[in-house]
Amino acid sequence: MAAVDHDGPDSILAMIGVLFTVVAILVIAIQHYVYFPTKLDSGRVEPPLLPSSIPVVGHLINLLIYGKQYFMTLEQQHHQSLYALPMWPILNSRMYLITSPDWVNAMKPTHKSLSFYTLIVRALKIVFKLDETTINIIERNVDGRTRGRGENLFQETHDMMHATLAPGRHLDDLSLSMLNNMASTVNGLAPNKGESQVIGLWSWIRHHFTLASATAVYGPHNPFSKNPDLIADFWTLDENLISLMLLPWTWLTARRGYLARRRVFDGFVEYAEKGHYADASQLIRSRVALNSRYGVAKRMDGQLESSMAFGLLANTIPASFWMLSYILADPKLLAALRVEIGQCVRVEEREQDQEGEDDCGGKKTKLKTKHIINATKLKTHCPLLASTFRETLRVTASVIVNRWILDDVEVMNQVTGKAFVLRKGSLVQTATHVIHADRSVYGDDADLFDARRFMSTVGYRHDGEERTKILDPAGPFRDIEGNVHHGSFRPFGSGKHICPGR
Numbered sequence: 001m002a003a004v005d006h007d008g009p010d011s012i013l014a015m016i017g018v019l020f021t022v023v024a025i026l027v028i029a030i031q032h033y034v035y036f037p038t039k040l041d042s043g044r045v046e047p048p049l050l051p052s053s054i055p056v057v058g059h060l061i062n063l064l065i066y067g068k069q070y071f072m073t074l075e076q077q078h079h080q081s082l083y084a085l086p087m088w089p090i091l092n093s094r095m096y097l098i099t100s101p102d103w104v105n106a107m108k109p110t111h112k113s114l115s116f117y118t119l120i121v122r123a124l125k126i127v128f129k130l131d132e133t134t135i136n137i138i139e140r141n142v143d144g145r146t147r148g149r150g151e152n153l154f155q156e157t158h159d160m161m162h163a164t165l166a167p168g169r170h171l172d173d174l175s176l177s178m179l180n181n182m183a184s185t186v187n188g189l190a191p192n193k194g195e196s197q198v199i200g201l202w203s204w205i206r207h208h209f210t211l212a213s214a215t216a217v218y219g220p221h222n223p224f225s226k227n228p229d230l231i232a233d234f235w236t237l238d239e240n241l242i243s244l245m246l247l248p249w250t251w252l253t254a255r256r257g258y259l260a261r262r263r264v265f266d267g268f269v270e271y272a273e274k275g276h277y278a279d280a281s282q283l284i285r286s287r288v289a290l291n292s293r294y295g296v297a298k299r300m301d302g303q304l305e306s307s308m309a310f311g312l313l314a315n316t317i318p319a320s321f322w323m324l325s326y327i328l329a330d331p332k333l334l335a336a337l338r339v340e341i342g343q344c345v346r347v348e349e350r351e352q353d354q355e356g357e358d359d360c361g362g363k364k365t366k367l368k369t370k371h372i373i374n375a376t377k378l379k380t381h382c383p384l385l386a387s388t389f390r391e392t393l394r395v396t397a398s399v400i401v402n403r404w405i406l407d408d409v410e411v412m413n414q415v416t417g418k419a420f421v422l423r424k425g426s427l428v429q430t431a432t433h434v435i436h437a438d439r440s441v442y443g444d445d446a447d448l449f450d451a452r453r454f455m456s457t458v459g460y461r462h463d464g465e466e467r468t469k470i471l472d473p474a475g476p477f478r479d480i481e482g483n484v485h486h487g488s489f490r491p492f493g494s495g496k497h498i499c500p501g502r
């Protein structure tokens with residue numbers, strides 16, 4: 001029998017083997033600890049935690065790399081519609097994800113235990129760098145649990161914004177100002193007869209819509225008009241929001257976003273400190289008055305306004321770009337919309353002075369045509385335009401609705417009968433873009449853009465003398481019996497915090 005050489009390659013291999021086994025046991029143990037759902041009493045269960053290919057931190061890494069698209073991938077791979085994702089070491093180690101209307105509806109009865117503001121306050125602290133005094137002002141009674149409603153800056157701001165942006169004078173003023181600002185830009189585009197002009201649609205829309213919206217809301221001295229370079233900075237900041245929220249040492253790890261944020265802050269702080277909101281819309285004047293009543297410092301007013309600019313611009317401008325792209329890419333749709341919108345346009349011909357004299361020695365004049373759009377009529381006379389807008393949001397708006405869970409809540413899916421407990425101190429996200437792509441809701445053509453999808457589907461069936469109202473079963477968000485799927489179209493969220501700018 002040969003003697004064993006203790007220092008030879010066999011023993012090194014054996015040691016490596018032992019090391020691997022120890023590491024594997026450790027990884028399994030950590031994974032087991034992280035993934036194992038907390039035991040609950042009386043047989044209640046948490047949704048099973050979904051492992052990732054890279055143990056423990058895989059979902060977090062995928063989210064940082066792929067963003068919201070990762071949720072679509074998860075649904076395509078697992079078809080689970082309610083997920084518990086390990087998120088160690090952040091978000092209390094787990095996050096719930098909802099990707100179906102059934103689970104959206106199951107969440108409804110729990111709304112008193114869900115907080116809209118917890119995550120917003122976190123973002124204001126980490127990304128928008130509000131100081132401790134301002135955070136304390138905002139956090140006091142933010143969920144209305146310690147004192148009554150209306151005794152918190154954000155609750156009051158919420159009520160004011162919904163009132164100011166409801167149909168009426170203030171909203172009309174805003175819309176009119178926005179449309180007039182855009183009209184002057186679009187009129188500048190009109191080429192002379194026979195000439196054309198090439199524009200890059202995304203950069204053109206991003207620039208001019210940002211300016212037009214900011215001028216309507218923040219007034220003529222808004223930071224973007226003062227320094228148009230801030231427009232690009234704002235969109236760089238938008239691209240980097242998640243990194244700025246989640247990564248450490250952002251001056252190094254998310255440098256572009258970090259520097260863009262500094263310049264955007266400077267612009268808004270100067271705006272606030274110079275009191276330029278005196279010329280702004282009612283919305284901003286009311287916000288600043290409320291901030292001042294609660295003791296918010298001017299510098300913090302500016303940083304808060306830079307966060308509000310995201311509410312105003314981050315969804316509106318991509319939606320405008322996509323809507324225009326879909327329309328311009330389809331000549332039939334463009335022609336149909338021109339006819340529809342034509343009903344809302346009044347044409348005026350005005351004489352305009354021209355240089356020189358006419359044959360009789362009088363001053364030369366030429367006719368100038370002016371097209372005036374009646375914006376109110378656009379809302380009432382343009383069903384195809386409205387449907388195109390909604391379909392654009394369905395296909396392109398990547399909206400995530402966030403809620404922080406304040407108490408353990410039990411949710412029951414009325415369609416499948418499944419019930420789970422979602423744990424206090426976790427985040428629940430609804431991925432509306434995944435719901436909007438659901439074939440079981442929108443049919444086999446859910447991937448396609450159909451401008452007419454949201455046209456009214458109400459019709460009448462004639463049975464002899466009888467006339468019965470019917471719903472087109474192929475219509476949007478209806479099932480085969482014609483019943484509307486609740487929770488299937490949510491680009492603006494829902495409930496108390498539904499978007500006031502919708």
Ligand code: HEM
Nearest residue numbers: 311312315316319399401491492493494497498499500501
């Ligand atoms: C296509 C355009 C827009 C989309 C898709 C959109 C989407 C949303 C969504 C999904 C929410 C969260 C709702 C929830 O969590 O339940 C929201 C909230 C909000 N949006 Fe919009 N929004 C748009 C335009 C606007 C505009 C133009 C403004 C401002 C004039 C605005 C101001 C806000 C504000 C202030 C909130 C927070 C509401 C609260 O505190 O309760 N949004 N929006």
